[in-house]
Amino acid sequence: MTTTDAVPVHPSNLDQLRAWDGDEGGYWAAHPDHFERALAAYDDALFDAAAIGSGDRVLDIGCGTGSTSRHAARLAATGSVLGVDLSSAMVDVARRRAAATGHANVVFAQADAQVHPFEAGAFDVAVGRTSAMFFGDRVAALANIGRALRPGGRLALLTWQPVERNEWIREFGGALAAGRTPPAPPPDAPGPFSLADPGVIRAVLDSAGYTDVRIDGHEAPMWFGTDPDDAHELVLGLLGWMLDGLDDAAASRARDALRATITAHRTPGGVVFRSAAWIIRATRSSTTA
Template identity: 40%
Template sequence: MKVPETALPDERPNTGARPVDYDAELRLHNRAFRHACAILARERVLDIGCGAGQTTRDAARAASAGSAMGIDTSSSMIARARELAAAEDVRNVRFELGDAQTHSFPPQGFDVAISRFGTMFFADPIAAFRNIRGALADDGRLIMMVWQALEANEWSLAIQGDRPQSSAAFSLADPSLAKKILDAAGFADATFQDVHEPVYYGDSVEAALAWIGQFQATREALRSLDAAAVERERTRLREAVAQHHRDDGVWFDSRAWIISARCR
């Protein structure tokens, strides 16, 4: 079995372990998110940061007389999303490569914009949400899932350890700041639903370590260390993962917001 280049040094994934992907990691979150979106049959849906398109396909199925479009900055994710939609025979869906902050959407071309952890990384969030607002009908709505504060997310604390914590993933964690951004972009009446569900990292310690090894933060941290420090970090991560391994896999606690707002 070929070991991915992104795997942790000297960690060899167990050939009996099922691989993890982002949809598997967020399987409990997705249930809450799909319910909150409450897509109607005739709605036109825009999915921001769609990844491999699970949320887009879910939206397309709900919008049985409407449509769904997913957008993502990753060409490999868009290719995978198209493959999965074709394999599942979801026909009222399409995917485009682009950045929602600057993409030329059709004015008022959508009724609802959704995003599952895809809106925290905009270079200019007000500009990005203003562009999304312009793509929505006057009575349109926005529903997005974002991480709550770093200290409420065990997965980040455990993986990062004593290293400086990246703040980008938590840029919309503060409700007061998120409301100000949305208000400046043309949205109103923002509400915040607490989602307290664990994230899934695999059915074994080996599968979890392989998954963690693909995180950008992990790769960058390991590249900055010498050989001895890499070995210490590998040991620390293994111990942290082992502490969270139970009969049904490896789980880390997490907290997220589902933010809902309307156009004004």
């Protein structure tokens, strides 16, 4: 474990800390309404899988700006919620939003869930919406989370299905790549699609000490903005790094291509792209150390 000025982290998560407690996390924290709404269509399926009871103690892994924590707090009305995230900026936003909405049974902490010393058996349920894919060591992280669950406690995760099933990243990536083929990341590297293969998901959860694994496919629209201008600005702020290395003319063509696909996806409710995710549920083994 490495102790930084921000938070104790595992060395394999230092790059994630730099991103999420740096510019990337800061960008999400500056646009909480957009990013919370983008994934909101998955919340019913995720929380159905979590089956949170009114008195449950809930751990929200990678809580971001807190929408999932607030959702869990409403379900666990007489219980409690701890939301953790590597981003201090997003945790600050999460605290302010929970206070503003009167969610007194939720608290937040900046933490690396892979190594954070959670109290053993302190939670009944752990949830993670598009977070488990970013751990440097997914098995170690999910095992640490498992130790924080009581024996028989529940885990519910949302991870992306493969790229070809997710129109949003295909379209954005294709436009901004400007004909280039980006190098494929190593298969075990952290990233949004590192848990896209159900076989990998099962192997990771089995190694981390979970049983009764169930993986269900789910499709939902992803919302990126009220209109093309709004969505174009959001996506460029998120993925503009893909323009690095392009000359001015190529970068201009890439931005135009991005605007074209965004405009083509305008609906009466805003800019919407198709997406597909896995809803994963598992049980903490009674023999987990």
